[in-house]
Amino acid sequence: MPTRTFGDRLKRERELRDVSLEEITKATKIKIEYLQALESDDWDHLPGRGFNRGYIRSIARYLGMDEENLLAEYSMARAEPERAETPAPRAAVVEKARQNWRRIPTRQVVAVIAAGLLLAGGWFAARKIATALRSSSTHAAPRVAPPPPPPPAPPPVEASIVPMPKPDPDTPAPEKSDLNNATAATPPAYFEMKVEAGKPAHIRVYSDHHLLYTGHISAGDTKRYRARNTFEISSSDSGAVLIELEGQTMPPLGPSGQPGRATFTRRDVGTAAGGVH
Numbered sequence: 001m002p003t004r005t006f007g008d009r010l011k012r013e014r015e016l017r018d019v020s021l022e023e024i025t026k027a028t029k030i031k032i033e034y035l036q037a038l039e040s041d042d043w044d045h046l047p048g049r050g051f052n053r054g055y056i057r058s059i060a061r062y063l064g065m066d067e068e069n070l071l072a073e074y075s076m077a078r079a080e081p082e083r084a085e086t087p088a089p090r091a092a093v094v095e096k097a098r099q100n101w102r103r104i105p106t107r108q109v110v111a112v113i114a115a116g117l118l119l120a121g122g123w124f125a126a127r128k129i130a131t132a133l134r135s136s137s138t139h140a141a142p143r144v145a146p147p148p149p150p151p152p153a154p155p156p157v158e159a160s161i162v163p164m165p166k167p168d169p170d171t172p173a174p175e176k177s178d179l180n181n182a183t184a185a186t187p188p189a190y191f192e193m194k195v196e197a198g199k200p201a202h203i204r205v206y207s208d209h210h211l212l213y214t215g216h217i218s219a220g221d222t223k224r225y226r227a228r229n230t231f232e233i234s235s236s237d238s239g240a241v242l243i244e245l246e247g248q249t250m251p252p253l254g255p256s257g258q259p260g261r262a263t264f265t266r267r268d269v270g271t272a273a274g275g276v277h
Contacts, residue, residue: 006077007041010059010070014039017063028058029238029252035059043078047198050242054249190226191269194244195233197221201240206232217241234261245269 025032037045060070197217204214207227239256254260
């Protein structure tokens with residue numbers, strides 16, 4: 001029987017759930033041409049780079065599939081190395097290390113062990129010689145007369161007692177809650193947004209309601225920004241930019257080829273569905 005491809009698997013999972021391509025396009029803002037290219041393994045008609053992985057995440061999330069497993073199948077289909085977000089099982093790593101160790105010739109292993117023993121022996125010998133030299137120099141050093149005793153200390157002076165000033169009754173004492181709030185107040189941490197361009201577009205980025213950048217971004221450019229609480233981003237072409245919050249891919253800003261905008265807050269970091277507002 002022929003081997004099922006990644007596109008066949010994706011199409012079969014969609015049909016089992018009785019979901020049409022139009023429904024996925026409406027929910028994820030992914031062009032229907034890209035969905036058809038994924039189901040037919042037509043990689044040349046996809047934008048590539050991180051966009052394909054972002055599309056697969058959105059599709060898996062909408063169909064209720066495991067995102068990491070689907071990304072792993074996509075990487076195998078494209079013959080791409082696995083990213084850090086899908087680590088290999090511990091047993092596979094251990095087995096691979098054992099196989100690599102068995103390929104090393106026995107003579108090389110013996111030579112490495114012998115070299116290590118020689119280095120360790122030399123280090124211990126050098127340390128012993130240094131200890132002996134320090135001991136001999138200590139014994140051969142001439143005796144030095146003890147220093148003369150210090151002069152007697154002057155008689156103590158009686159310290160004058162200065163009365164503490166009484167608090168002003170007209171000055172209100174600070175409330176306990178104000179002190180606690182001042183002590184507990186700490187500056188909030190920043191979180192990061194990465195913008196990667198697949199094709200030219202005009203973008204505008206606000207951080208905590210302050211304009212950070214407005215202008216042109218070229219294909220292949222990557223820009224990073226930091227904010228305490230809120231990001232606001234808009235693009236002349238929603239499908240031209242890929243957005244990540246703290247390494248997590250966010251859904252598209254809108255339909256490809258049309259302007260779009262989105263607002264991301266600290267709550268969107270760590271959530272499964274990102275959060276376009």
